Amino acid sequence: MAAIEVVIFGAAAVGALAGGLGVVLARAPIRAALALLLVLGSLAVLYLLLAAQFIAVLQVIIYAGAIVVLLLFVVMLLHARTGEARPTKLPRQRPVGFLLAAVFLAAVVTALRDAAPPPLPAVGQGFGTAESVAGVLFTRYVLPFELASMVLVVGIVAAVVIGRGARP
């Protein structure tokens, strides 16, 4: 375990956690969006550590580059206020939500604790590169790939239709 790896992991992890907190806790949605950006970036770094270069790049391009931008556009369009101004109609939601989430986390961590992973196998140089991923993608998973493109088309059409608003 190289020391530099630990440092990078630590920094990325801290960044992810901080970003996560920011998303959930930020008052203004714009701040939440920027916190999300931080999370996405940190995750990209983590992907690199996990020998998933292609995925890391995709993360930056699609998530950070497209989705967050889209979110920012919408935030701008809606002048979105916090929405916390009016008194909440569901007073018990917050504590119950925290409780449930805590229980959930406890359950997951308990499940993880007993995990004794075998040693990591060595992977070749080409693991996680665009060629290798594409190699699997276009051979074994070509059908889902085509379906995914169809889903994209459907999404675009849906967005146009819904976003068009009422006909005059």
Place this chain on the structure above:
Amino acid sequence: MIPIPYYLALSAVLFTMGVVGVLTRRNALVVFMSIELMLNSVNLTFVAFARQLGSLEGQVTVFFVMVIAAVEVVVGLSIIIAIFRIRDTVDVDDVDLLRG
């Protein structure tokens, strides 16, 4: 090499944060971002396992998750805009017409 369980633990915490965000925040956009957070934590899990098992299928899954997440964000945001046009609100609690 960082042992994989650390990645998994990080992923679990991020996921839980996302859950809290969905349950707690009332602004629809923030809820959306929390959902993205959850999706990303799952992506991290997949990539970690891909590394652990030495198989690329985890990464292919992440690919597809990303595609679908993108579509979902597009459609969802257009719905939010549509609702905003009519109701002039992005508070999820205001959309309670299905109340029985």
Place this chain on the structure above:
Amino acid sequence: MLLILIMAFPLAGWLLNGIFAGRLRRPAVSLIGAGSVGLSFAAALIAVQRPEVASGWRVPLWEWISAGDFSVRLGLLLDPLSTVMVLVVSGVGFFIHVYSIGYMGDDPAYSRYFSYLNLFLASMLLLVLGDSLLTLFVGWELVGLCSYLLIGFWFDRERAASSGRKAFVVNRIGDAAFLLGMILLALTVDTLDLTRVAESASMVAPTTAAVITLLLFAGATGKSAQLPLYTWLPDAMEGPTPVSALIHAATMVTAGVYMIGRVYPLFLRAEVTLPVVAVVGAVTALFAATIALVQWDLKRVLAFSTISQLGYMFLGMGILAPEAGMFHLTTQAFFKALLFLAAGSVMHAMGGIIDMRRLGGLSGPLRWTMWGFLIGALAMAGVPPFAGFFSKDLILEAAFERTQGSPLILVWLAGVVTAFVTSVYIARAAIMTFAPPAAHHAHPHEAPSVMGWPMATLAVLSTAGGFFGAQVAGRPLLQSLERFFAIEVHEQGAPTWLIILAPAVGLVGVVLGYFAYRGRREVRLGAVGTFFERHWLLDPLYDRAIVQPAKWLGLTLATGVELGAIDRVVNGVGAVVARTGGALRRLQTGYVRNYAAGILAGTVLLLGYWLLR
């Protein structure tokens, strides 16, 4: 084959007259109706002479029920006991059919009458010839049906229709008991075949036998109009008089007596039942006789008289003298049918009037009928040498001998008193109907010969019929029956005074009646008379003991049980469902966040389950 023919003839008569009712002319209907019974009687006469009859001649027909170990085969059985019944039923039946040709001659529903009457005769023959208790029961039910059809023959009369219903319903009560007894019997000895029942009777526990026989006897009280199920018989007089003669005097009502004779080994096995039978018979006999004394309707007098005489028969069966009971059944068939036919002749002549207060002075114009009535009356009173003397005397003798030294001696006493009352009331009836002075201004004419000859034949039988059981003629009937029943009783010779007691009592009664009612005077019996008229206050008793509780039970069940409990439960289920729905409805808050929390909760539970496994 012959046995089947005995039943087949009247059955064919029923079908022909029933189906072709409108198409046939009167003479054809009469020929088919009466002729079929005549053929049946002829077949019977031939059949009973076969030597196989003495030990029971069986003709199996077909397998009716076959359920595992239990099977019922439909078949016919002719033995000394059923011989008596077959001859009485077909013979007396034939005479009455001939009589009906004259009596019902003007009725528009002539063919319907004969088809029903034929059906009745076929059913009665089935009852009598059946070789298993179930076959007997089928016949039993069928004659009940025919009784209903014939009592309510003039169904446009309200009283006739409701009397038919009453007869059917009261009979049904008895039939329910009969059925229960049969089921218990089938469960105990695995068969309802009469011969096998007789054989296995000794293997039945006395208590079980007692229950079975009491239930069967209850059925008999319904069919034979004994206490407490006698109420239908007086009302049954709404039907045509020949019907009353045939069904409610000679044949159907005697089915109960016959049934007891058929399963006599069971009754012997159950030591408790026979005394009950004797007591019920004796009490009913006295009860009905007293009521007959205060009736104004001639047919009702005869109806109660029938109930009373049936009581004698049950008394005979109960004191271990079944052959005497059957003998009285035979003689009663003769003289009671004769009395009814004579009454019918009076009604026919007087345009339907049967209230004795409006009769009288008929001795001149209705001489033939009157003699018939008188012979029947004397026979019933037990005056020798008429038939009734022999049979009634035999019963009273046996009663005295067999109940010596036990409280059952009272049934003998009741029998003697009843004999006295019987003679009185029948003398009263005869005088009120025939003697001068007349209470009317009609000019009646005597019955046509088609009605007269059957009466004459029955009169001869009422006179000479006693010799079937007389010592002088070798007691042929009694001999064969005694051999059949084979009861071990020690015979002491009857003391002389006992033998002359019955006829003496009868004569005294007749004389007393003559002097009391001479000149058609009505004797006021005061409070006692009212007591008799009110059926010994049985009606109020029934009302208080049965009708009111039944009504109360019905009301309670309807309101308390039905509305209070059952409705509440059913509605309660509905209310619970509605309320649950209302409660569950609150899950639908409409808030996305609540739904998300729900999903998370479910996920946590699943996780927990997997972790803990």
